[in-house]
Amino acid sequence: MGYECVVCVKQVPDTTRVTGESMKADGTVNRAALPTIFNPEDLHALEAALRVRDQHGGHVTVITMGPGAAAEVLRECLYRGADRVILLTDRRAAASDTLATSYILSRAIRKLGPIDLVFCGRQAIDGDTAQVGPQLAEKLELPQVTYFEQFTDMIDRTVRIRRNVGNGWEILQARLPLLVTVLDSANQPRPPAAKKVMQYKRAHTMEELRRQLAETQPSLSEEQCEQELGRQVEQLQQRGLIINQWNLDDIQADLQWCGLSGSPTKVHRIQAIVLTKEGFTEIPPTEAGIRQMIGELIKDHTLG
Amino acid sequence: MANYFSDNEDLQFLFNHLDLAKVATVQEDNFHPSNSPTAILYAPTDAADAIDNYRRVLEITGQVAGEHIAPRAETVDLKGHHLNSDGTVTLSDAVRDNLQVLAQTDLMGFTLPRRYGGLNCPNVIYTMAVEMISRADGSLMNLFGLQGIAETINAFASPEIKRDYLPRFSRGEVTGAMVLTEPDAGSDLQAVSLRAWQDNDGTWRLNGVKRFITNGCGDILLTLARSEPDIKDGRGLSLFLAERGPRIKVRHLEEKLGIHGSPTCELVYDDAPAKLIGERQLGLISYVMSLMNGARVGVAAQAVGIAEAAFRVARQYAHSRKQFGKAIEHLPAVAEMLVDMKINLEAARALLYETCIVCDLENNNLRVLEEQNTTLSEEEKKRRKNEARGWKRLNGMLTPMSKYYCSEMSIRLTSDAIQVLGGSGYMTDYPVERYYRDARITSIYEGTSQLQIVAAVRGVCSGAFEKRVEEYEQHPFSEAPIQKLHQTLVEGKRLVIEAIEFVKGRGGTYMDLYGRKLVDSALVVLIGHLLLRQAETNERKKQVARRFIETGWPTLQRDIALIRSGDTSPLEQLTTLAGPPPGVN
Numbered sequence: 001m002g003y004e005c006v007v008c009v010k011q012v013p014d015t016t017r018v019t020g021e022s023m024k025a026d027g028t029v030n031r032a033a034l035p036t037i038f039n040p041e042d043l044h045a046l047e048a049a050l051r052v053r054d055q056h057g058g059h060v061t062v063i064t065m066g067p068g069a070a071a072e073v074l075r076e077c078l079y080r081g082a083d084r085v086i087l088l089t090d091r092r093a094a095a096s097d098t099l100a101t102s103y104i105l106s107r108a109i110r111k112l113g114p115i116d117l118v119f120c121g122r123q124a125i126d127g128d129t130a131q132v133g134p135q136l137a138e139k140l141e142l143p144q145v146t147y148f149e150q151f152t153d154m155i156d157r158t159v160r161i162r163r164n165v166g167n168g169w170e171i172l173q174a175r176l177p178l179l180v181t182v183l184d185s186a187n188q189p190r191p192p193a194a195k196k197v198m199q200y201k202r203a204h205t206m207e208e209l210r211r212q213l214a215e216t217q218p219s220l221s222e223e224q225c226e227q228e229l230g231r232q233v234e235q236l237q238q239r240g241l242i243i244n245q246w247n248l249d250d251i252q253a254d255l256q257w258c259g260l261s262g263s264p265t266k267v268h269r270i271q272a273i274v275l276t277k278e279g280f281t282e283i284p285p286t287e288a289g290i291r292q293m294i295g296e297l298i299k300d301h302t303l304g
Numbered sequence: 305m306a307n308y309f310s311d312n313e314d315l316q317f318l319f320n321h322l323d324l325a326k327v328a329t330v331q332e333d334n335f336h337p338s339n340s341p342t343a344i345l346y347a348p349t350d351a352a353d354a355i356d357n358y359r360r361v362l363e364i365t366g367q368v369a370g371e372h373i374a375p376r377a378e379t380v381d382l383k384g385h386h387l388n389s390d391g392t393v394t395l396s397d398a399v400r401d402n403l404q405v406l407a408q409t410d411l412m413g414f415t416l417p418r419r420y421g422g423l424n425c426p427n428v429i430y431t432m433a434v435e436m437i438s439r440a441d442g443s444l445m446n447l448f449g450l451q452g453i454a455e456t457i458n459a460f461a462s463p464e465i466k467r468d469y470l471p472r473f474s475r476g477e478v479t480g481a482m483v484l485t486e487p488d489a490g491s492d493l494q495a496v497s498l499r500a501w502q503d504n505d506g507t508w509r510l511n512g513v514k515r516f517i518t519n520g521c522g523d524i525l526l527t528l529a530r531s532e533p534d535i536k537d538g539r540g541l542s543l544f545l546a547e548r549g550p551r552i553k554v555r556h557l558e559e560k561l562g563i564h565g566s567p568t569c570e571l572v573y574d575d576a577p578a579k580l581i582g583e584r585q586l587g588l589i590s591y592v593m594s595l596m597n598g599a600r601v602g603v604a605a606q607a608v609g610i611a612e613a614a615f616r617v618a619r620q621y622a623h624s625r626k627q628f629g630k631a632i633e634h635l636p637a638v639a640e641m642l643v644d645m646k647i648n649l650e651a652a653r654a655l656l657y658e659t660c661i662v663c664d665l666e667n668n669n670l671r672v673l674e675e676q677n678t679t680l681s682e683e684e685k686k687r688r689k690n691e692a693r694g695w696k697r698l699n700g701m702l703t704p705m706s707k708y709y710c711s712e713m714s715i716r717l718t719s720d721a722i723q724v725l726g727g728s729g730y731m732t733d734y735p736v737e738r739y740y741r742d743a744r745i746t747s748i749y750e751g752t753s754q755l756q757i758v759a760a761v762r763g764v765c766s767g768a769f770e771k772r773v774e775e776y777e778q779h780p781f782s783e784a785p786i787q788k789l790h791q792t793l794v795e796g797k798r799l800v801i802e803a804i805e806f807v808k809g810r811g812g813t814y815m816d817l818y819g820r821k822l823v824d825s826a827l828v829v830l831i832g833h834l835l836l837r838q839a840e841t842n843e844r845k846k847q848v849a850r851r852f853i854e855t856g857w858p859t860l861q862r863d864i865a866l867i868r869s870g871d872t873s874p875l876e877q878l879t880t881l882a883g884p885p886p887g888v889n
Binding site for chain 1: 345346347348356357360361364367368371372405408409410411423
């Protein structure tokens with residue numbers, strides 16, 4: 001028994017540290033000016049999957065789609081106990097919107113073979129669309145439960161899920177396989193485990209190894225380089241320290257659905273909104289004063 | 305997203321300042337191939353790799369402390385544990401959650417060798433972890449900080465016992481207790497009377513009562529017992545490993561001033577089966593002494609961690625609280641308190657981590673001597689024995705000094721933190737009253753301050769102090785202001801040495817009477833040197849060293865004058881000066 005779980009995670013710019021240099025003149029994100037982090041809600045998705053595996057057995061496979069540097073979030077997954085991680089990276093996938101991204105992810109997940117559960121974070125803090133999870137479910141032809149908080153029951157192929165509906169929660173029953181999008185109220189993600197960190201800090205993708213080699217031994221010829229790389233890969237492979245890297249060919253993706261050509265979303269305009277403080281309102285500490293304040297807040301849709 | 309390692313500038317500073325490469329090299333046996341990552345996947349390849357691992361482990365500990373443990377500390381303090389009718393104890397949910405996250409992050413086998421699933425970290429790194437955990441919840445140190453029990457098993461037990469028990473500690477499946485104290489054997493452990501006898505099968509059985517046992521409801525109980533009924537002193541005692549079972553019952557859970565998360569138990573042994581650790585008769589004189597030394601460093605770190613927590617609240621409060629039209633940090637009396645609190649905290653930390661490094665050098669030399677007894681050359685053995693002996697002598701002074709200095713600092717600092725917060729500090733709305741209650745035990749358990757002084761003063765008077773300080777004095781300083789402070793310390797040492805000679809002429813009782821003042825004076829010199837070293841690389845630390853030495857100097861002079869007064873009236877005129885005992889109505 002046990003469940004085959006897949007978790008989709010994303011490396012995102014840390015939008016909580018936005019500064020004046022975070023946006024380029026053309027309105028796109030200046031990724032170099034922002035530190036990258038593990039998308040917060042994806043950590044909760046990973047935790048939900050790890051708990052299923054810890055309690056019921058099975059495996060947790062993590063997929064991320066992104067540039068080579070996204071291998072860092074995969075190491076973070078290994079530190080927390082993921083069984084297998086895959087970096088989905090390809091220049092031809094650049095500029096993918098949510099539709100293209102969900103298509104590419106669906107191809108990768110199909111390549112994995114039969115699965116029981118797909119976990120996504122509800123949304124990423126860079127785009128805030130919350131679209132990839134639901135679109136991915138459609139492409140995989142899986143039922144979906146959004147705003148997942150916990151499994152209240154898991155009996156064989158039937159699960160009961162508590163989902164947050166904003167002002168309360170409901171419990172749904174569903175059959176596996178299934179996709180869920182996970183909220184940050186679902187759990188408290190586990191910190192990395194010390195021994196796994198000491199072990200998997202050495203886990204790298206081929207691309208990372210190649211770059212390291214170029215930096216540490218720039219005098220090597222191309223042939224020597226490939227030889228040395230082969231030696232390193234063999235050594236790391238034996239110890240399970242090679243992070244799998246797939247491109248669009250590996251997952252047999254139809255290129256017209258990927259990257260720019262697969263992305264119907266067009267950015268119409270980007271506006272930098274600077275919130276400025278304009279004076280203040282004094283609320284008298286009386287019943288009437290409070291009543292008036294609440295009235296105003298409802299009127300400008302801050303409340304309700 | 306609080307991380308108690310990355311938000312702590314002083315810990316970060318020490319992590320970079322201390323010679324961790326030297327410690328890592330002895331800890332990892334010079335990175336011998338049998339320990340390499342090809343043999344054990346999480347082993348380091350060289351000193352830089354090992355230090356990188358240490359930093360990562362401390363970051364994890366800092367995250368666990370800040371995000372998981374600290375938010376539960378108030379609940380832990382309010383909710384006690386439950387004594388069940390069958391003599392078992394159910395820990396509160398919050399404490400169980402804490403233990404679970406520590407186990408899941410691999411932090412419960414911090415110093416154990418990798419072959420038993422441990423992280424093989426040196427004591428100095430473990431102590432930093434203990435400090436951070438204690439900052440989050442002082443009482444949790446008593447569970448997290450009991451890893452010395454597994455270390456004692458590792459150091460002295462048979463290979464079978466190690467193989468059976470140590471991996472369970474590393475996985476965090478079990479916690480332990482050191483079961484020493486009895487109703488009539490507290491500071492005087494030679495009086496332990498719990499009986500150990502062998503039944504017809506040769507199985508050891510333990511019978512009797514133990515009291516004030518921290519985590520006595522734990523799974524693995526290292527128990528000091530009298531195996532030789534005819535020998536009445538410490539040489540009649542052996543150390544046993546007893547596993548929790550129906551023949552060991554908790555009879556009572558103590559109600560305490562602080563550290564509520566740490567269950568303090570009275571235990572009844574009813575002919576409980578047990579295993580002998582090491583050799584008979586060495587229980588107290590060898591094994592427990594070693595265990596206690598490690599535990600004393602742990603308590604010192606607990607004291608520093610609690611003080612750090614209290615200081616932060618006081619510092620913040622003094623900055624935001626306004627009285628007389630300004631923040632109270634600008635009131636001279638409050639400013640002085642804040643400065644003294646912080647400087648004493650950093651002074652304590654300097655002493656504590658210096659002690660840890662010495663512990664690591666001593667322990668690793670002893671370990672290598674034992675593990676490689678057959679392969680080392682006679683010459684190398686002799687060299688290592690000499691080295692270990694030197695470190696042991698120094699440690700015999702530094703460990704009790706650290707325990708004494710850090711715990712007294714913590715009690716003073718947490719009390720001052722309440723003072724800074726005034727009425728608010730006395731209320732339970734702020735955590736400082738809890739910090740004070742938690743800190744108060746640190747000068748009592750694992751040997752009172754008074755007993756630490758008895759041990760430390762012997763080190764001060766037997767040459768260990770002089771030798772160490774002379775080594776410090778060799779260090780050349782290039783900057784004039786530091787040189788001047790250095791000169792003050794040289795003069796301070798001269799005064800301490802004179803006082804030592806004076807005290808020696810008056811005998812052991814006089815030495816004990818003035819022990820505290822003698823140790824305090826020696827500490828000004830020792831810590832002064834440590835802070836000067838720190839000042840070499842850090843501008844702020846220059847000011848810290850200056851303030852410490854310049855305020856310590858008059859205190860040293862006063863203490864030396866008192867030591868040389870010859871006054872023994874507390875002994876001769878006890879009844880006159882303290883008055884007769886009032887009696888009980």
